[in-house]
Amino acid sequence: MKKVLIVFGSRYGTTENTSKMISDALSSKNLEVNLVNIKDMEPSVEGYDGVLIGTGIKISMWTKRIKKFVKKHKRIFNNRNFKFGFFISCGTACKKEDVNEAIEKYIKSKMSKIGVTYDLCDAFGAIYDxxxxxxxxxxxxxxxxxxxxxxxxxxxxxxxxxxxxxxxxxxxxxxxxxxx
Ligand SMILES: Cc1cc2nc3c(=O)[nH]c(=O)nc-3n(C[C@H](O)[C@H](O)[C@H](O)COP(=O)(O)O)c2cc1C
Missing domain, CATH: 1.10.45 (Vanillyl-alcohol Oxidase; Chain A, domain 4)
Incomplete structure (x- = not known):
């Protein structure tokens, strides 16, 4: 059974909910999923076939802990022997026509600034409670x-x-x- 780690940072609950949806979808594909809220612990990324990181966006920023986590594991991510995906929850991506803008602004430019590559990314909308x-x-x-x-x-x-x-x-x- 292949193993996937999902690590998320969520201020208002959307990314937590979306991470659970992704976890359920992957579990139904016969994958073993470890879902971790970065507020509870900082997991090791060793021993997984896939790692997914998700964060909410507030005033254009990732959560502090997710930013720190990506920076800290930069070398492991760039020399990875696992698949690496990144996703965000944000207001911008609530509109289908603005999803690409959100990906550009909140994923691509930030990842290239840190200097981290990834295999897959996406920007999802929000739950406004x-x-x-x-x-x-x-x-x-x-x-x-x-x-x-x-x-x-x-x-x-x-x-x-x-x-x-x-x-x-x-x-x-x-x-x-x-x-x-
Ligand atoms: C104070 C505040 C600032 C926000 N800033 C942005 C922003 O800069 N860009 C954006 O697209 N969405 C923004 N949003 C919307 C959030 O990204 C959205 O609510 C998202 O679902 C938050 O994810 P979380 O619930 O996992 O923290 C903001 C929301 C709040 C409450």
Whole structure:
């Protein structure tokens, strides 16, 4: 059985949820998946056939821990004997026509700045949670709601909106499984 490590950093829960979806998709392809929240521990990347890293984006930035993790393992990633994929969750990628812009801005340019290569990457949309149990601050909720209104939304309720393309996440998972 081939082994995959998924390490994620998530401030508001989207990347955690997306990572679980990818983990389920890979498990259903008969792969052994180790899913790790970088907040809980910094895993070793040794002994895997595939490593996936995911992070949410806040003011154009990855989570601090994911940035540190990628930098720290730069040599291992560049001399890898495993497949390496990277994905993000961000507001920009909620619109299909802006996915490439998100990939360019938040993955390609950052990875090339650090000097790390990868086999596969993608940018997924966000879950905007305006409910009472949301991890967003009231200020952030207000900001996101204003953004949605600018995009033409008429009514925004205090509930959670999943703006991700589930098929895109499924396809990414299948592509990763197929290159292992
Ligand atoms: C304070 C704040 C700043 C954000 N900045 C950006 C940004 O610069 N670019 C973007 O595309 N999305 C941005 N977003 C949207 C987040 O990327 C989106 O909510 C994503 O799902 C967060 O991932 P996480 O829940 O795993 O932390 C921002 C969201 C918040 C609350």
């Amino acid at each position: 305006f409910s009472e149990t949301s991890l967003l601050s009231n200020m952030a909720k207000k900001m996101m709601k204003e953004g949605l209104i600018d995009d033409g939304w008429e009514k925004i309720e205090d509930i959670s909106y999943d703006l991700r393309d589930v098929n895109q996440i499924q396809k990414f998972s299948e592509n990763f499984a197929s290159i292992l």
